[in-house]
Amino acid sequence: MATNRTFTMLKPDSIESGNTGNILQMITDAGFAIKAMKYTRLSEEQAKKFYEVHAERPFYGELVEYMTSGPIIAAILEKENAVADFRALIGATDPAEAAEGTIRKKYAESKGRNAVHGSDSDENAQIEGDFHFSAAEIF
Numbered sequence: 001m002a003t004n005r006t007f008t009m010l011k012p013d014s015i016e017s018g019n020t021g022n023i024l025q026m027i028t029d030a031g032f033a034i035k036a037m038k039y040t041r042l043s044e045e046q047a048k049k050f051y052e053v054h055a056e057r058p059f060y061g062e063l064v065e066y067m068t069s070g071p072i073i074a075a076i077l078e079k080e081n082a083v084a085d086f087r088a089l090i091g092a093t094d095p096a097e098a099a100e101g102t103i104r105k106k107y108a109e110s111k112g113r114n115a116v117h118g119s120d121s122d123e124n125a126q127i128e129g130d131f132h133f134s135a136a137e138i139f
């Protein structure tokens, strides 16, 4: 994945609340092009692996349980400065601290159930995109 790409997941709470259409609209309105997308559900093994970096954190068990509780939408997005611009679009992890107009401010329920994932670096965007998509699924 080039440095102008990032990886996102619309998390189970977004699907449950029926906000996926609105969130995808915000993403494309902000200038991100969809390079790959799938509707899927993470297994416990996949969720544990994806969030391995948080394994020692007190919320890890809760996070894995939540991320496997229902389907997600996974996607690779492209835009100049994709990683930083997408983090700005989604807002702070905790919606109480997220700026007005951000996806999490509008749609996140809590610090845990916070609507969307966004990669935190070019390196992780590449790893996370490869975790979910084969080369033939990326356009």
Ligand code: IDP
Pocket: 054, 059, 062, 063, 092, 093, 111, 112, 113, 114, 116, 117, 118, 120
């Ligand atoms: P980020 O998603 O904004 O990058 P991280 O610190 O990488 O935030 O945490 C990964 C995910 O773990 C968050 O998006 C959220 O779903 C969950 N999480 C983070 N901190 C907490 C917490 O204090 N309680 C419950 N869940 C949390």
Ligand code: MG
Pocket: 118, 120
């Ligand atoms: Mg993170």
